[in-house]
Amino acid sequence: MTEQVLIAALQDEVQRKQAFQTLVENYQERLYWHIRKFVFNHEDANDVVQNTFIKAWKGLKNFRADSKLYTWLYRIATNECITFVNKRKKMRSEDLEGEEAYQHSAHLQADDFFDGNEAERKLYEALETLPEKQRAVFQLRYFEEMKYDDMSEVMGTSVGGLKASYHHAVKKIEKFILET
Amino acid sequence: MKRHRSTEKMKPDKNILNELQEISPLLYKMRQESGNPFSVPNGYFDELKSNVFRAIDTGLADDIGKASFKVPENYFEQLTTNIMDRIEAEEVVETESGGVVIDLQTHRRRESFSVRRMSVMAASVAIFLLLGIFTARFFLQDSVVNSEMAISQDEAIEYVEDNYSEFESEDLLALVDLANEDIALDVTDDLEYELEQYLEEHIDELDEYLLTNEI
Secondary structure (H helix, E strand, O other): OOHHHHHHHHOOOOOHHHHHHHHHHHHHHHHHHHHHHHHOOHHHHHHHHHHHHHHHHHOHHHOOOOOOHHHHHHHHHHHHHHHHHHHHHHHHHHHHOOOOOOOHHHHOOOOOOEOOOHHHHHHHHHHHOOOHHHHHHHHHHHOOOOOHHHHHHHHOOOHHHHHHHHHHHHHHHHHHHHHO | OOEEOOOOOOOOOHHHHHHHHHHOHHHHHHHHHOOOOEOEEOOHHHHHHHHHHHHHHOOHHHHOOOOOOOOOOOHHHHHHHHHHHHHHHOOOOOOOOOOEEEEOOOOEEEEOOOHHHHHHHHHHHHHHHHHHHHHHHHHOOHHHHOOOOOOOHHHHHHHHHHHHHHOOHHHHHHHHHHHHHHOOOOOOHHHHHHHHHHHHHOHHHHHHHHHHOOO
């Protein structure tokens, strides 16, 4: 099914549900892994990806056919990730009351569903030090290999701004890995 | 536990990899060598689709984004009444040591502080106001006082009002003593009137200050 056909079906009340099933099948893994690399934990990623698709379902009526489904979905998913991470940080800082900020990356090694090496663990630890939006830019480029034009639709930022942000993010991560 | 990894293997974008290599050879190398270190339980993605549609079908999707908190019925109707009742119940009463009674219903104020306390309050305010004035006179020469650089009385008052919280009462008293010895204070009828007006307008702040600080 081409994207145009799928979009048309999504906007038709009769075909909407079936079309949405197709949408979920087509994008669930990609979106899940994008989210998972943000939140690390499988249970959290499961919550966020479900919320993403539910929000997409609710937003179908407002979906403008001039943007791609792909960038639209990634926009919802990325916003959900940022919201989730910020909420989790706030909850953790209230719990810890002045203790060092909780790092989820530090607990990756103990996670049954993570078997990366030390370098990979350091990479995810470095990601946690970035501001959320910059982290999103990095992950979309580094892991998802997203083009800047598409990323501009996802993040709502200019291409020039994204290039600068990505450049700085890479440098920060490199420095973190070399110094730790 | 059986695990499922990402089955997608996208053809690497050469432009994106070249860009990464230019910025950081280290991260470029890591990108080439590492895969996806995360996994999920087997069958997870088959369940995911079902879970999403179950949420949509049962109306759970409608709850996403809604406020998670509820209040008892008629809560907001009762709230105004409850607040006013509490305010009445918590009226400040006259204490044996002297205090300020404020009748919030009619905004009348019954002050029953001693003459001594009244004098102290008046003195404090006078000190605050005069500090601004004689500070300008103390530091400025006569030839300057009447120049364009002279600080007006209003400016001095404004300065004291903005910064009075930083003045230590002992320092102020010391300065007043000094001023009384060396500088003839020109206390005009206007200044007295302004002092009275200032007292009237800032009585609440002074009350609070006196209640929290012992003079």
